[in-house]
Amino acid sequence: MKKFWLMKSEPSEVSVDHALAAPKATVPWTGVRNYQARNFMRDAMQIDDGVLFYHSSCAVPGIVGIARVASAAYTDPTQFDPQSPYYDPASKQNAPRWLLVDVQVLRKTRNLTLPELRAEAQLQDLIVLRKGNRLSITPVEPLHWEAILSRLV
DNA sequence: GCCAACGTTGGC
DNA sequence: GCCAACGTTGGC
Numbered sequence: 001m002k003k004f005w006l007m008k009s010e011p012s013e014v015s016v017d018h019a020l021a022a023p024k025a026t027v028p029w030t031g032v033r034n035y036q037a038r039n040f041m042r043d044a045m046q047i048d049d050g051v052l053f054y055h056s057s058c059a060v061p062g063i064v065g066i067a068r069v070a071s072a073a074y075t076d077p078t079q080f081d082p083q084s085p086y087y088d089p090a091s092k093q094n095a096p097r098w099l100l101v102d103v104q105v106l107r108k109t110r111n112l113t114l115p116e117l118r119a120e121a122q123l124q125d126l127i128v129l130r131k132g133n134r135l136s137i138t139p140v141e142p143l144h145w146e147a148i149l150s151r152l153v
Numbered sequence: 154g155c156c157a158a159c160g161t162t163g164g165c
Numbered sequence: 166g167c168c169a170a171c172g173t174t175g176g177c
Contacts, residue, residue: 008175034160057175114176132158134174 003049004140005040005069006128007103008056016053016065019105026070026104030078031086033098037137041073041101050145051103054128055111056136062113063148071102109152122147 007029009015019027032038046069053065075096078086091097117123127138140148 010175036160061176132174134159136174 003044003046004052004142004145005045005049006052006054006063006126006138006140007067008054008128008136010057011055012058015055016105016108019053019065019067019103020108024070024104025106026102028076029100029103030076032076032100032136033086033088034136037135038099040137040139042099044139045069045073045101047072050140052140052145052148053103053105060111060113062111062117063109063152064111065105065109066107066149066152067103067105069101070104073099073101076100112148112151116151117148120147120151 009029011018013031014027019025029041032041049069051067051069052063053067055061055064076086076098078084079088079091079096079098080093081087082089086098088097114129117126118129123129123144126140126144127133127135
């Protein structure tokens with residue numbers, strides 16, 4: 001059964017435009033350093049799952065594109081790169097701690113902003129709207145997915 | 154820049 | 166295993 005996800009990216013790191021400009025509009029979702037988010041990628045995500053591409057830590061946070069999971073989870077190479085801001089000296093080559101998936105942008109949308117999302121009665125339980133939510137990858141219920149897509153037409 | 158929320162670390 | 170201290174996220 002196909003699942004749905006919301007994945008946060010800081011546009012100063014990887015924006016939806018940046019992803020669209022990449023080969024096949026596909027980017028490796030590098031830099032996840034939270035176990036819960038990692039476990040979603042490792043244990044629950046499957047190729048072709050739906051992804052809401054979300055811009056965080058920016059002037060107008062919101063959903064800016066529709067994407068899909070384009071690979072199974074594999075080792076995030078940045079954890080072994082001392083030059084990378086995502087370097088993790090505690091992770092060992094023979095037991096990598098961090099994984100990523102490839103994400104392919106299917107369509108850039110208008111920015112469906114946080115205030116708009118909050119105003120939607122159907123979306124009251126959307127995880128990203130919870131106070132204090134910091135998780136960079138969150139599951140999205142099918143009904144929430146449908147409600148959001150209907151707002152992006 | 155502030156601060157709430159929450160994850161991680163490390164002493165005990 | 167507890168929990169205080171600290172670090173990070175991310176909206177505002």
